[in-house]
């Protein structure tokens with residue numbers, strides 16, 4: 001093996017640019033990008049090695065930036081570093097030589113950073129930048145006792161209650177009232193926010209992005225999820241899950257949200273006209289680019305989720321970590337029965353939506369449609385739902401809401417809304433319940449569900465089942481007895 005001296009001296013030659021850089025260091029990567037730009041005709045010789053230096057980000061910063069910390073070649077790398085330090089009188093990296101002349105190290109790069117160009121360079125190297133000026137941060141997140149759960153099989157922790165903006169943020173709630181709701185959520189332990197490209201044609205994403213900036217949230221404190229499928233405008237490729245729309249739609253969402261990445265990118269529906277392999281590969285590309293950390297599905301059938309996993313596993317790619325599904329006391333078949341094998345086999349998490357059935361479970365629609373409520377403001381969109389409420393099946397739901405209201409008051413000293421939310425949150429397959437609200441007071445009322453969750457004992461749950469009388473049947477075993485308790489279920 002060549003000595004460190006031989007490697008360095010053989011690399012530094014006339015008419016070349018020699019760069020001695022760390023394999024994982026974003027500063028070194030930026031230097032390489034800058035040199036390639038400034039010396040387009042020069043022969044640039046880059047020697048990458050693994051070592052450590054004083055001014056590079058710490059190991060954990062490096063891994064946050066998406067780089068891999070390589071422990072191999074460390075010894076050789078350290079020898080090269082020592083020889084370069086002796087030769088140049090500097091211990092920093094990268095060490096850049098132009099025509100044998102040592103021109104700089106980290107200081108040159110730091111000057112670049114001051115000009116604000118470093119983050120751009122990091123981005124151009126396909127690394128997600130976490131560079132956020134400390135002066136932009138006005139508030140630190142305090143979980144205030146909010147419980148957190150892993151989102152499915154991933155390491156991402158999500159609050160039991162998160163907040164979403166469908167029909168509200170950037171639509172019925174804009175400007176300062178929107179800021180008030182998000183501030184209330186954040187101050188009460190909610191750091192996860194859900195949106196979608198389609199929510200009022202991108203206005204919800206824009207409103208969230210504006211408010212996050214104005215309130216001065218730290219990006220790393222937030223879990224931001226958005227969804228692709230419906231698009232924001234007509235056009236043959238402006239919606240769906242083609243590779244084209246997944247990539248273009250992601251970039252447009254990030255721009256509206258004013259962020260470099262979202263935490264989870266959901267497929268808002270499955271696109272049966274796109275091969276599943278294209279969908280899986282495109283979401284993995286989005287992840288590899290650092291535009292999202294994970295991907296998920298929304299309202300896919302169990303069979304479609306199974307197919308996505310089959311392909312992801314075959315190709316060694318990342319499968320969806322969560323399904324964003326409708327789940328409430330009157331909508332149980334899919335989340336409780338159809339998905340049962342998916343939870344068991346892939347540990348898929350859920351980010352549950354419409355846990356209050358759009359407000360029905362608060363009891364506000366028991367005696368008609370109150371002015372200013374969702375079904376009033378959006379009467380055209382909900383025409384079928386409103387009609388169905390007047391029919392026998394709808395009236396039966398209202399009867400059950402009345403019974404639940406009485407039960408909640410007498411047995412738990414709470415409201416039907418908090419009971420309905422706690423009931424969903426208690427489900428072992430629920431990762432987070434996405435709350436919806438048009439006023440901060442609704443949000444604060446709904447968060448009282450956190451105190452109701454521990455009160456939902458097996459006896460209480462049995463009584464609730466009796467009122468609901470709609471528990472989905474598990475898959476039949478045709479009379480075969482259950483396995484013993486310690487065996488595999």
Ligand SMILES: NC(=O)c1ccc[n+]([C@@H]2O[C@H](COP(=O)([O-])OP(=O)(O)OC[C@H]3O[C@@H](n4cnc5c(N)ncnc54)[C@H](OP(=O)(O)O)[C@@H]3O)[C@@H](O)[C@H]2O)c1
Pocket residue numbers: 163164165166167168194195268298299324325352353354355356357358359362364372373374375417434435436437438439441442443445446
């Ligand atoms: N992936 C999907 O396809 C999908 C679909 C739907 C929703 N989502 C996500 O899930 C989130 C929540 O869904 P959702 O809005 O349908 O949830 P929801 O909890 O069923 O309904 C929320 C609505 O109920 C009313 N409400 C809430 N709390 C109340 C209270 N304490 N008292 C009286 N009324 C109350 C409010 O509407 P009014 O004040 O206007 O009556 C509020 O906007 C959405 O924002 C979105 O992020 C996803």
